[in-house]
Amino acid sequence: MFGGGGGGLNPRKMEQMMKQMGIDVEDIEAEEVIIRTDEYDLVFDDAEVTKMDARGQETYQVIGSPEQVDAGSAGGTASESDDGDAGIPDEDVELVAQRADVSEDDARDALEANDGDLAAAIGELE
Incomplete structure (x- = not known):
C-alpha cells in the first residue's frame, strides 16, 4: 500500500x-x-x-x-474489582431476589457469602 x-x-x-x-x-x-x-x-x-x-x-x-x-x-479479576460483584451473574441475583423476596443487593450479598450457590443463598435469606 x-x-x-x-x-x-x-x-x-x-x-x-x-x-x-x-x-x-x-x-x-x-x-x-x-x-x-x-x-x-x-x-x-x-x-x-x-x-x-x-x-x-x-x-x-x-x-x-x-x-x-x-x-x-x-478475565475474572478486572470485572470483580470494578464493581465488586465477585463474578455473580445478574440472572442468579434476580432469581435469588425473587425466590427469597429480598432486594437484589441482599441477594448478591447472600450469593457472594455462599460462593454463588443459589440454594444456599436462598436458604440463608428465607
Whole structure:
C-alpha cells in the first residue's frame, strides 16, 4: 500500500501520509486483551494494541502471543474489582431476589457469602 509494505519508509513520513489521508493512529497501553469465542478464550498478556481511526471507522490491531483457555474462564479479576460483584451473574441475583423476596443487593450479598450457590443463598435469606 505504501511502497513495499512500508519497509523502507521512514515512520515519521508514514505518519504524515496517514494524517493526510484522515487516518489517526493511537497506541493503547493495554494490560490484557481477551477474545472470547464459544469454544475458548484467547488471553493476550502485555499485548501491543494499536487503534486506527480512518474517518470514523475504528480498527484495533493486537500483537502478541495469546494463551488459549477454557471458554469464559479468562478475565475474572478486572470485572470483580470494578464493581465488586465477585463474578455473580445478574440472572442468579434476580432469581435469588425473587425466590427469597429480598432486594437484589441482599441477594448478591447472600450469593457472594455462599460462593454463588443459589440454594444456599436462598436458604440463608428465607
